[in-house]
Amino acid sequence: MSARNQAKTPVLADPISTDLKTLMRSLKLGKLLDTLPERLAIARQQQLPYAEFLELIFGDEVTRRDTNSAALRARAAGLDPALRLERWDTTAAVRFDQQLWAELTTLRFLDGPYGALILGPVGVGKTHLATALGHIAVRRRIPVQMTRADKLFKRLKAARLDNSVETEMRRLAHTPLLIIDDFCLHSLDATETADFYEIVVERHQKTATVVTSNREPNEWLAMMADPLLAQSAVDRLVSTCHELVIEGDSYRRRQRPTR
Known part of the structure; x- marks a missing residue:
């Protein structure tokens, strides 16, 4: 045979x-x-x-x-299992710095430690890319926490009611990779602004933070209740973050039902 x-x-x-x-x-x-x-x-x-x-x-x-x-x-x-790197739609009509993205996927920025701002309009895949970074870190056994910004601030407000806010803040401060999704989608009140400031200050040059937003960092200042705390927090965050800007049309439009 x-x-x-x-x-x-x-x-x-x-x-x-x-x-x-x-x-x-x-x-x-x-x-x-x-x-x-x-x-x-x-x-x-x-x-x-x-x-x-x-x-x-x-x-x-x-x-x-x-x-x-x-x-x-x-x-x-808190990572969506569907939003891994291998499920990214490479045919999507979006544009971003591929070289910078390739560098971010190595997670070498965690050694700085630095961070990343993933910015762009609605529906271009910011959450997907941020979550993909989280999955890469998890597979390397790096502790990760991902949360939507509004849920993060609600959780902190709830923690004040049962006197667990210090514990929650310590957890946020020491997580090696914190991913905050949809930041400044809504205005931040005084308590939320102060909480954001505390998180950024505690993590500054100690741990890595990834933030996704539909707004540019200079627009965040007008969305926060305390201008001084806002400027101090944003300046620290931006100074230690790579900035990945995604441009293009929303992929959700391609998901509309057809006849």
Whole structure:
């Protein structure tokens, strides 16, 4: 039989004994049973040494556990599972600095630590790109917290009612990567402005912050109740952030139903 015909020969799955299944489940390796029959058949077909076969199946388990662990950490961080880098629509009619974006995806800016401002009109994918950075960080086991700006300030106001605001502020201050989405979509009152100032000051040159906004930073000042606190916070944030500006039409318009 030719090598070509051998390649087309179907790989038959080996039966797994009940005793082996019991042992694997006792060792918490039960999920390997989903792929073990196929792996056994491939090992026999390719005449893999025992050590290489063990490396193969244990590699499957490590990959599965890493994937599940990353998914749990992403959920705890508030990251939308659908907004990963591999799901970015490369055909979208938007324009931005691809070189800067490639640099941001390396997460080297966390070493500064620096941050990033992702700016642009509605619907160009700011949230998607910011979330994608969060997913990259989570896969590298870097603690992340992502929140929409209005929900962040509401949470802090609620924390004042049960005297947990200091705990909440410490958590926000020390998270290695904080992503604030849709900043200054609404005006900030005096309490929200003061909270934003505290967050920025505590994180300045210590941890990395990513902010998405429909407005330019110089427009933020007019949206905040206290001009002095606003200017101090914005100056600190802008001075340590890369600025990625996205231009183009809203992708949501392409999602409208057609006849």
